[in-house]
Amino acid sequence: MRILKMIVLSTALVSPFAALADAPTPTITVTGEATVQATPDMATISLGVTTQGATGAEAMKANTEALTKVIERLKGAGIDDKDLQTQNLSLNPVWSSEGLSSSGAQTITGYSAANILSVRVRDLAGLGGVLDAAVGDGANTLNGLSFDLSQPRPAQDEARKAATLDAHARAELLAAAAGVKLGRVLSISESQGYGGGMPVMYDAKAAAAVPVQAGQVGMMASVSITYEIAQ
Missing domain, CATH: 3.30.70.2970 (Protein of unknown function (DUF541), domain 2)
Known part of the structure; x- marks a missing residue:
């Protein structure tokens, strides 16, 4: 009988700690975006x-x-x-x-x-x-x-960096407004895209000299970051 009481007492003491361990970690998730313009080649x-x-x-x-x-x-x-x-x-x-x-x-x-x-x-x-x-x-x-762009990677990387900084700035803004502090980064994911100019249509009956303006193309990136909220 004494052994049974000890077991029950032990369970009662451990349960609150187990409940704390199972509590979800408070987080904040933000998405940063950026576009880098480059001259096409x-x-x-x-x-x-x-x-x-x-x-x-x-x-x-x-x-x-x-x-x-x-x-x-x-x-x-x-x-x-x-x-x-x-x-x-x-x-x-x-x-x-x-x-x-x-x-x-x-x-x-x-x-x-x-x-x-x-x-x-x-x-x-x-x-x-x-x-x-x-x-x-x-x-x-x-x-x-x-x-x-024949070599799009440099512009893509610049867009990724800018999008990451944008995401961090947004997270800091939201955390400050909520009265909390950012903790460690739990996850980072990104998507990217290409924002070129509209296709140029050409009339086959046009004059011999064909004026063509290349303009600029845009490399876009979107980065999502999940931060842990510091306790």
Whole structure:
């Protein structure tokens, strides 16, 4: 009987400490954001050739001949093979509602072939000349162009640092307003993004001199930090 009482007493003494150990650690979580602007040093153009023919074979043949000339001109303008990539290749019937069949269905009047290239231009000073060369040799489809950084890591790292400092400043502000102090860092996570300018659309019927403004691109970072609230 005496042993049983000792066990019960021991349990009663330990339980409050166990409850304290299981209590959640008070924390504060904040998210910092930052964007670093940088001058782009390369561009990517989406261009190609769209042709039509009475048959699919005729449309593809005309497309192949025209695109071959465009590729040769692009290489002559200094574009390397590694910077040329087929982006899309399609062959579709051309439908017409004129002269409907007896059942009222549309009829096929021909075929349209399209071959789109992704062209990476590493010398922005010659970008206008590249566009002129491509259009001059038959490129009649231009979906636009975008600017980028060939080495984005330095700008990304600067954005990460700035976002981390922003998160810490926010945490200190909130802690001071709540009358508490920040403790150790419990976790850090980050997400990043790219904020380039809007794609530039180009009219294939424009004058020979193509004015292109690269502007700046933005490297964005978002960092979330969880701090322990000091007791």
